[in-house]
Amino acid sequence: MRIGELSRRTGVAIPTIKYYVREGLLPPGELTSPNQASYDESHERRLRLVRALIDVGGLSVQAVGEVLGAVDNPAQPLHEVLGAATKRMMPRYGDAEDPELAAAREEVAALIERRGWRVPPDSPAARALAGALAAMERVGHGDFAEEVLDQYAQAAEQVAVADLAYVGRNASREDLLEMVVIGTVLGEAVLAATRRMAHQNASARVYGDRPPGAGDA
Amino acid sequence: MRIGELSRRTGVAIPTIKYYVREGLLPPGELTSPNQASYDESHERRLRLVRALIDVGGLSVQAVGEVLGAVDNPAQPLHEVLGAATKRMMPRYGDAEDPELAAAREEVAALIERRGWRVPPDSPAARALAGALAAMERVGHGDFAEEVLDQYAQAAEQVAVADLAYVGRNASREDLLEMVVIGTVLGEAVLAATRRMAHQNASARVYGDRPPGAGDA
Numbered sequence: 139m140r141i142g143e144l145s146r147r148t149g150v151a152i153p154t155i156k157y158y159v160r161e162g163l164l165p166p167g168e169l170t171s172p173n174q175a176s177y178d179e180s181h182e183r184r185l186r187l188v189r190a191l192i193d194v195g196g197l198s199v200q201a202v203g204e205v206l207g208a209v210d211n212p213a214q215p216l217h218e219v220l221g222a223a224t225k226r227m228m229p230r231y232g233d234a235e236d237p238e239l240a241a242a243r244e245e246v247a248a249l250i251e252r253r254g255w256r257v258p259p260d261s262p263a264a265r266a267l268a269g270a271l272a273a274m275e276r277v278g279h280g281d282f283a284e285e286v287l288d289q290y291a292q293a294a295e296q297v298a299v300a301d302l303a304y305v306g307r308n309a310s311r312e313d314l315l316e317m318v319v320i321g322t323v324l325g326e327a328v329l330a331a332t333r334r335m336a337h338q339n340a341s342a343r344v345y346g347d348r349p350p351g352a353g354d355a
Numbered sequence: 356m357r358i359g360e361l362s363r364r365t366g367v368a369i370p371t372i373k374y375y376v377r378e379g380l381l382p383p384g385e386l387t388s389p390n391q392a393s394y395d396e397s398h399e400r401r402l403r404l405v406r407a408l409i410d411v412g413g414l415s416v417q418a419v420g421e422v423l424g425a426v427d428n429p430a431q432p433l434h435e436v437l438g439a440a441t442k443r444m445m446p447r448y449g450d451a452e453d454p455e456l457a458a459a460r461e462e463v464a465a466l467i468e469r470r471g472w473r474v475p476p477d478s479p480a481a482r483a484l485a486g487a488l489a490a491m492e493r494v495g496h497g498d499f500a501e502e503v504l505d506q507y508a509q510a511a512e513q514v515a516v517a518d519l520a521y522v523g524r525n526a527s528r529e530d531l532l533e534m535v536v537i538g539t540v541l542g543e544a545v546l547a548a549t550r551r552m553a554h555q556n557a558s559a560r561v562y563g564d565r566p567p568g569a570g571d572a
Binding site for chain 2: 149155164176183189192194253255257260262264266269271275276278279287291292295296297299303325326327330335337338340342
């Protein structure tokens, strides 16, 4: 298909498609004449993936390039691809050393130990967790880790098992890498949205439609 | 305390503190002389909250202003505060009407119905979920909703119950609003990080340290 058709199918503007090709996010089309390139379904699929990572995942064009570079490199082990995506997507809480961060690191190490997780304590996800727990401590909610963290971990395990089962049912070797990226980024958006909906539901049950503190009708 | 002490305690530079005051994120200190203002613990606490929302939550200064405006307005019902935070934090997938989005909206409505959630289908979280599911459909994973979504929803319910119990144990009326904001933003960072760690653990168990497809040792 021509670039106009690719644009129509995906809803991505032609100049944007050309920009992605220049930045290496999308392979160039096959030249059919000096001024004309032809694109196929693999371009369409890749373009949709790029848009999902940018629009839903909030990744920068540069970050998408790094993640796709990892996906496209068959020599790169799966966990490194995941690592590349994770590094890009993880909240970057300042690494300023303070007592809260040191304490949070110990909490994370204890969590890993307690649950028997095969996760290096210095992996991006573990460091991001320590950063988030340290931020909670700094705003006066250090007891969160003690009271709630294991229930988060249990929910995360449940989700991870469902994810892996889904991947196992659906994945060829090439699909597998792509799905890790999609699952990491889009799955997170799904989980964040369902958690908010569950909050909204719980809150509606507790407070009804009354403002808090308004008293009973 | 003076602004220098506030800066030292929180690790936030003095010009940044002044910027937050100008933008209305932090109330001005009490003037003790024409050139000198005095700050107290409430300023320190608010400043830590601002930094957590920006650094961990990834909110813009403008978004923090909107969320805090909602927190500081006692007439605003709890669910509207949550709504303000949610609106700001939710991934903004383009609302371009296409068949995928229409189908995803129906899936979300069916989920709400199936689980008996008191959540309006046009709330920001429900719309964000529809956007993420539509994005999955567009990259060829429309069956995700069918196969995995309910397990995400179940995990989200579990986390929401833990969150509400934590809030219930800890909250005065004023704290409650602040905690909703913290829990929405920081809790999400915690959950995302634990999910990645659970993935890493599951993946390490399945693939060991071998690249996928490398065969058994």
